[in-house]
Amino acid sequence: MDSAIIHFISPPIPYFVDCGYAYYGVGDTHVDRNCINVFDLIVVRKGILQICENDHIWEVNEGEGLILLPNGHHFGSAPCTMDTEIIWIHFQTFGSWRMCRDMNECLGNKLELIEEHKKIAYLNHADACSIFIPKHMKLSTKAMEAIETFFQQENEPQSLRNWKRQASFQLFLQHLDRDLVSPTNATAIRLAEQIELFISQNYASDITNSVLQKQLNYHPNYLAKVMLKVYGITPMTYLQYYRLEQSKRLLLQTSWSIAQIADEVGFHHISHYSTCFSKKEGLSPSGFRSKFAKER
Template identity: 80%
Template structure:
């Protein structure tokens, strides 16, 4: 199923707003509205829902879903030909997002979107990651089960129900994110995540392509290929990126010297650390500390 991909950066994770059911008889059409202000996930539980957004049209069948954009024009593209039941979930995000033609376009724009996100939500020293969700999708059994939990909580008090629905929404996002990729991409994503996890757990140590080859049991060229596909950089480039990100935390949260911070995150030479940091951030480690950290 070919579909555009919605690419969200987190944290913060997109958050739940509201949910409900809607029913359409034969001849009924979806409501016409403009700029709803939230994302609208529509899942058809029975029948077929003809729907349009900004000139594009879909016929959403049972077990399928569509995410309508917060700034779009949504409307019924034709009357329903059969009795139709839908579940809808409204959600929103404070973070950066974009819609891409396919996964490759998402991955190609990933680093730029993450950097813009960090500046927009003041996450200068925090890790950020991507969530990929197909705009038009066939929901897996796990995703449908997660969807059902939203309405199993109707008997709960409102305060408790809202907490549980937020947790249910995050679980649903996980399934939608995992389900969007075709098998070939899914295998590459899993391997790239293993590389990323190893780097994250061992970044202060001496990591080389040979070390990664021994750990992952793949040739360095293939490891570089999957990392480029998923993270937009080679393993060695990601290692340097992650070391610099960790150094930001230490610059803001400790009074340690630049030399000590360089060593703590895996740089052998302070001068090399300072050069890499300045090239990436546009200011030196000391200037970064002065700009963002309260004077001690």
């Protein structure tokens, strides 16, 4: 099913807020609401629900889901023509998200969204990643099984029920994320993740295109093509980006000298490190430390 895609950056993972059932008889319509400040996931278990969000009308059939945005106006666009039953789940996120037309647009602005997220979510590391959730979806059997578990815990104590629902919601999101990716994109994403993992585990070492070729058994041109598709940058550019991110952690968390930090993250010359850092951050390593770290 072709659909717009909501691109979330985590951590933190979008979190569960509340859930419930709703029933509509023939002639009933969905409630009219505006800017409810949470994402509203609607899953139709039976019947058909006609709903409008801002100026777009959606028809959600049995076994399908629709995510309504927290800052939108949504309401029933037409009365139900048959008895209809839905599950609704409210969830929210802290940090960056963006609505994209398709996966190519998601991947094209991924790094930009991660950088925005780090500023909003106060993250000074390079471990942020993407979660891709279709706005309108046909739910797989596994996704439906996960969502039904939300209501198998009604007899649990509230504190235990909330923990379990959070876990169930994360499993549900994982199914949506994996079900969305096409075989072609899945192959590219898996290889790009292998490149990213190798870099994150060995960034302080001398990594070259030849090293990556030997490690992953793919030509450097193909590795670059895959990284450009998934991360928007080449492996070598990502390596520099990752080293700079790790150096920011050390600038904030240690009293090491700039030269020691440069060497620790894989820069052999402090002048090269300082130039790269200043170009990316708009201030020198020592200026960054002075601005964001308390005196030690």
